[in-house]
Amino acid sequence: MGEAVRFQDLFKKSMLHLETFRTVSYVDLLLGLAIAFGIGMFIFYIYQKTFRGVVYxxxxxxxxVLMTMITATIIMTISTNIVLSLGMVGALSIVRFRTAVKDPLDIVYMFWAISAGIAIGAKQYPIALLGSAAVGFALVWLSRKKIREQPYLLIIRHTDAAAAELRKQLNKINHRLKSKTVRKDFVELTLEMRLRDDNTAFMNDITEIEGVLDASLINYTGDYAQ
Structure with a gap:
């Protein structure tokens, strides 16, 4: 019985006083928050630079920025004591985020901020800095490739008199018909196309066709609803 008690005491002492679970000094706290703020601002700049949605x-x-700093603070807090860390996990498990994320790429930025905060809170500063630099470079490079050829929706309203000439003009453009709405006085076409270098000179040729009422070109992000 005495040996069992001594073993339990030894187990509790070893778990509660691990080297990993030690007090965080004010220097470590300020340094971690400063690095978290810097990486958060880097994420802020990359998101602003590579944003291709409709409304920023x-x-x-x-x-x-705040997510990176808060995550780093939480990780530094739970690293001081194993009991506190288990309690924090239980408390955070009841949190539910119900905000709809329209662009799947936004989830990448969220995960990036959280991952950087975890690395900073665990004092793995080189991982946080080098990892963030690599992710930022990849996002900028991929966004520039996307700029070269972007999807657009071309919406044209025309009368029956313009149908033949409009068909000839559209045959010169690589497009795909998304929808066609026939109304009493006009026909509305919605076409999907991809453009390089914002070359929209064909819009002038289409609007000059007799019988074309109007033409609109919209950058397509997947949220368009007819």
Missing amino acids: SYNYNVTF
Whole structure:
């Protein structure tokens, strides 16, 4: 019985006083928060630079900075004591985020901010810095490739008199018909196409066709609803 008690005491002492679970000094705290803020601002800049959506949200972008700092603070807090870490995990398990994310790429930025915060909180500064630099470079490079050829929706409203001439003009453009709406006075076409270097000179040729009421070119992000 005495040996069992001594073993339990030894187990508790070893678990509660591990080298990993030690007090975080104010220097480590300030250094971690400073690095987290710097990486968060780097994420902020990359998101702003590579954003290709319809409406840019400044508030949403700011959350990446705060998310990096908060995650680093949480990791530094739970690293001081194993009991506290288990309690924190239980508390965070009840949190639910119900905000809809329209662009799947936004999830990447969220995960990036959280991962950087975890690395900083664990004092793995080289991993946080080099990993963030690599991810930022990859996002910038991939976004520039996307700029070269972007999807657009071309919406044309025309009368029956313009149908033949419009068909000849559209045959010169690589496109795909998305929808066609026939109304009493006009026909509305929605076409999907990809453009390079924002070359929209064909729009002038289409609008000059007699019987074309109007033509609109919209950058397609997947959120268009007819």
